[in-house]
Amino acid sequence: MAVDRIENPFRSTRASSDRHAVPPAPLPLRGMTGHEEEIVERYRALPNTATLCNELVARCAVAPGADFTEALSRVRGLTVVERDLALLAVRRLSLGDRVAMEVECPACRARSAADFRLSDLPLPTVAPPSEVRASLTDASVAVMRLPTAGDQEDLLDAGLQTDAERRTFLLARALVRLGDREGPFAVDAVRALGVADRKAMEAALEAALPDLDLGMEAACAQCEHRFTATFDVAAFFLPR
Template sequence: MATERIENPFAQRRAQTGPAQREGAGAREVRPPPESAPSRSMAPSVPARGAHKPRSDSQLRAMTGYEEEAVEARQRDSNTAALCNEIVARCSVAPGADFEAAYARVRALSTVERDASLVRIRQLSLGDVVHLQVACPACGHKNEVDFKLSALPLPEAPVPTEVEVELPGHALPAEPAARTALARTPTAGDQEDLLSAGIESESARRTFLLARVLIRYAGGEGPFDEAFVRALPIAARAAIERAIESALPDLDLGMAVQCPACGAGFESPFDVAAFFLPS
């Protein structure tokens, strides 16, 4: 089964502790995260320039047979973002109704907002506790893992739509406006299109996204193509990537699992079918 992890490639730049760890076969619940999150490496200046309001739960409904059939039919599709976007769109309208307009709205959401909607739909459909069976890649032992969705740090504050960052380097113009870059935060649609592109290299994936989200660079207005972004100084690319990552709340639907049979630790990616279909 295809279980390609849904993640932001910009997160590769940030040192972090990873997803909350779930122990297999014994520990049946995940503990809530600590009140203080790990510190982020910040860009020199990251002011927000607009925000999405958190999605209202009243706009969502529980899954029906329509959504169950859609998940089962597409569970081997490697583009998990497309399926997740479709689930949120379908559950934003009446069962069986046309969801094309809703799909366009979901694509415009930040990835964090889309993932928060997925969590709420799962809670409405099958409850708060998720039970998964995860095979250890080291020894093959099947770990049974339970965790509560209510323990996830869902965003409550508005999510920034744009970030401005001061560019590093001494060769830039003296004018303040020419020493900054402006970028929008990636959307669920960006993520879907990134997976559709089938790009293997992490740096090439970041180039793909930067070309889509970069609005202004050193006084020059976009849009910018991949060739322009690829030619940017690596320090400038990293600063923009850190600014975007720092602006987004942490929400990881993957799991870090400790196998009780062999002691190996491993990450289990987000499996759409296991998450949404009754076990």
């Protein structure tokens, strides 16, 4: 079957304007070796892609085959966008700037080639804030931190059924202080919050997140169906 071509599939949904630059990769990295190639293949069938992403960055922060336990705990402490920037750095160090992937249209199953350069990606131009604040309905303030790569991995492991449960999980992780109560907060405490307060906290986190979305916004060349293709980590790191 002929494979159609999509240029620049990464979506850029938010304008980056009056913001300052994201710091460079937060830890020194090297390109992938056979050690990491084997790990990508071993993990590619797992539903939790965050586990693979975190371990891949941690392994590429130490010598090939060395103990990466400490590096992994540092990677899990990064914000998700910092971890993703580190992944892009590993990909570029390993295989260069050009990425050629295939995506499948969910409507007609036609496969399209998604061909682009990493240097064309709209990278975030904002340094993630260490603290995010939301005003609540009783005039108190919720203080939060951004979700980390470790939160993302644990969230996927938790196997939650609905988006509301996932929001509860992440808000409980993110919440540092609620009025005069200090965290950590149990999931049940966040579940008990009013929906207006939860909404305000989610909106504050969303507004503070730098824009790096590795989902691919694609339009099928066969049927013109528009869809978001899942970021395929294995294809990204093990091109055919």
